[in-house]
Amino acid sequence: MAESPLFSHEGQIVVAPSLTTLRYRDLRLLSLATLVTGAAFLGERVALGWLLLDRTDSALVVGLGVALSALPNFLLGIPGGAITDRFDRRLLLRITSFILAAATAGLGAIALAGMLSVAGILLFTFLSGAVRSLSQTVRQAYAFDVVGPHQAVGGMAIVSLAQRSGGIAGALATGEILVQLGAGYAYVAIALCHLAAFVFVLLARTRGQAAPGQQPQLAESVKEYVREVRGNSTLRALVFLTAAVEILGFSHQAVLPSLARDVLHLDAAGLGLLTALGSLGGFVSVLLVTLRPEPVHKGWFFMGVLLGFGLALVMLGASSSLVVALIGVGVVSALAALSDLLSQTLIQSSVPNELRGRAMGSWMLAIGFGPVGHLQIGAVAVSLGTATALITNGLFLILLAVVVLVWTPQLRKL
Structure with a gap:
């Protein structure tokens, strides 16, 4: 028999190389924390999209909400990367998890009191996005720390699997809670997920085998990274490409509520199902x-x-039935997940080890351009329809991939 990831030539069961990273106790804990964080993230995304669409009946406002959640990535990407390289990454994960738990619980209390407004939702979305931006940078750098450079893709893939597994449950549960109990209880459930993540990262013991030895001062850290960016054409190309993909590809998330309600005639639970299938x-x-x-x-x-x-x-833009749309969302999300995984790995691998936190800050900066795409696709959806918006962005993304393939030989060599 041909050798496969699970069987040797002799037919014996073997362990896939990436799965061997689970021997690291701290990666298992990080994965558990990411599992519940993933549930919280997609749960919050479902709640945000549905509540804004329900209260304003505007795809553009939904796009604004999604944009505000991503804007801190642009504003805080590089400073967040410097902070990630300066302090113990376990400590940063504990702090960000606790802040998100407390803030989301507060929003749930406001909703239960009947005082939740569109302005309040948007403000919370921006502030929680700022904390999440730092948390994401730290999480990916810490995963690399634990498994080391030779198993980076495998280790980060395990963490990504945990996030997407949690996202499936979080999207489904939040959609159902919104229908049955309302926004207040949905946000309380999300807060409990963040609290569980805090407990898991509290148990992490080590800084990781690839953790940088020196911890420079923040100002010097930023200057050092600027010098690296100037002299590293591969890093610049990857950051540019990540930003462009965020604008053209990931912006589809902003029109999912409109696709669910206006095209597929689904309720909040249906949006949760659509989001879960994407995950x-x-x-x-x-x-x-x-x-x-x-x-x-x-x-x-x-x-x-x-x-x-x-x-x-x-394909997703051209879909007119629920079955085709569900398949389209699944395929789009599958390729989006691989894009994230590969861009994170390639960016961290393109710099010296002591700069990896700041490199992930560059990745966060790049995805911080997402608000441009969210507002753009929201505006096109309002003017020309959701289908046209998705098809247009898809065609431009194809053009981008072809151009990059032809004109950036340094990326083809990676």
């Missing part, structure tokens, strides 16, 4: 990567993923 698509794609050896030609793999991402957006 399931991401889970399956990352699982397949986890079960394979580390990809050798990561640059070519990345370009292929982006081409497929664009084609899937076109």
Whole structure:
């Protein structure tokens, strides 16, 4: 028999290389924390989209809400990366998890008191997005720390699987809670997820085998990274590409509430189902990567993923039935998940080890351009319809992938 990720030539069961990273106790704890954090994140995304659409009946306002959640990535990406390299990453994860738990519980109390407004939702979305921006930077850097550079894709894939698994449950549960109990109880459930994440990261013991030894002062840390960016063309290309994909590809999330309600005629529970199936698509794609050896030609793999991402957006925009839309959302999310995984890994691998936190800050800065895409796709959806908005962005993403493939040989060599 041909050798596979699960069987040797002799037919014996073997462990997929990526799964061996689970031998690290702190990666298991980080994965558990990410599992419940993923549930909280997608749960909050479902609540945000549905509440804003229900109260304003505007896809543009929904786009504004999603944009505000991503704006802190742009504003705080580089400073967040410097903070990540300056302080113990376990401590930062504990602090951010606790803040998110307290803030979300407060929002739930406001909603239960009947005082929740659109302005309040938008303000909370921006502030929680700021904390989440730092948390995401720290989480990915710490995963790399624990498993080391030679198993980076595998270790980060395990964390990504945990996030997407939690996202499935969080989206489904939040949609149902919104229908049955209301926004207040939905936000309380999200707060409990953040609290559980705090407990898990509290148990982490080590800084990780690849944790940087020196911890520079923040000002010097930023200056050092600016020098690296100026002299590293591969890093600049990856950051630019990540930003462009965020604008053209990930912006589809802003029109999912409109797609669910206005095109597919679903309620909040239906939006939760649509979001959960998207997370399931991401889970399956990352699982397949986890079960394979580390990809050798990561640059070519990345370009292929982006081409497929664009084609899937076109498919989703052209869908007119619930079944096709569900498949489209699953495929789009599957390729989006691979895009995230590969861009995070490639950016961290393109810099010296002591700069990886700041490199992840660059990744956060790049995805911070997402608000441009959220507002753009929301405006096109209002003017020309949701389908046209998705198809347009998909075609431009295909064009981007082709141009990058032809004009950036340094990425093809990765």
